[in-house]
Amino acid sequence: MRESRAYPLLLALPGVVLAAAGLFHPTGLNYDTAQLWYLLHLPGLLVFPLVGWALADLVAGRRDVVAWVVRATAYVYATFYTALDVVSGIGAGYVTRQLGPDVPRPEAVSLMFRIGTPLGEVGSWALLACVVVLLADRVRALGVGGLVGLVLLPGAWLVHTEHIFSPLGVLGMLLLGAGSAALAVVARRTGVIAHTSDR
Template identity: 40%
Template sequence: MLRSRWTRAAGYAAPGLVLAGAGLAHPLALAPGTAPWWTLLHVFLLPAFPLLAAAQWLMLSDAPAALRRPGRLAAFGFAAFYGGLDAVAGISAGTVVHAQHAVTPVTGAVFAIGDTLGHLGAACFLAANVLVIAEVARRASWRAAPGAVLVLAASVSFYDSHIFWPRGVLTMLAVAAGMFLLSLASETRPGQAVPVFTSS
């Protein structure tokens, strides 16, 4: 039971950790020299970001319908709109810059629509996390607080940090830690302390 609890919590943390690692490899700016890697990295990221939505979706499995339905709708919105950002401002913009050997007004137009999609996705991410926190708090009371603080702060930061180093990487690490703690809290029975790491 204890091992499965830690395993599930690690699973909820994994998407944030993967994306933090990707952020370390993400170019700080799109330019002709970085365009090929910019494009390829965003191809890899297309299936990675929806893993955050999958974690939100699963954490709402036992929630009442009033939390589960809007929470899952918001998680779906995050996966859809943020995937659009990756496809447009990632793959398309990188391809355009590589083909034109320059950052041109076309690149700016592509980024403009990508930013719109990204902001919609980030708003959905925040909304879904608020409902996830509400569900964990309903079951775990104050034990949800540490994870809730991390996830809320990261969700707000994510609106304009993406996964760029340094703030975006720290944001994803906070998402990972927050989801880990929320998962542990949600499985802690009343009167039972949240488990801590030991040397054994």
């Protein structure tokens, strides 16, 4: 599959799907936006972790320390960012909708964000660490061609600061998808596949 021309598109897909979702993501949560807030975050359970998978798959088959750092940070991102999605997305959206119209936000919903936000922070910092380590590794292995992955850095930073809110969070997810795909394309064109970096 990694030699297939469709492989880079597969790596880009999670970021692209989340960017598309971000175009519809409400900027605030209240009764009127709660249903859409909930419905957008529900499939996020399946898609947010795949951003980490796409990054980790670029070092698939390797057993060196750098590859394990990439996998570990991608896993931490996937786990903690999914927790944000569940608590502040699915949970808070569902509860806000069930409270009904014209009901002021209760302290319980605010407490959900107080839990979800720091969990998401852990995840987004792990995402940043993942792309920094991956980028350094790919530049070492691919040379100048590896610099196509530089777009991962602003992508991860924008997701860290803006989630998937439009326009900057949307751009961040697009950059993550594009960077993952571009690194796969360059690796295939140069004949450098992941396991050639085993140490």
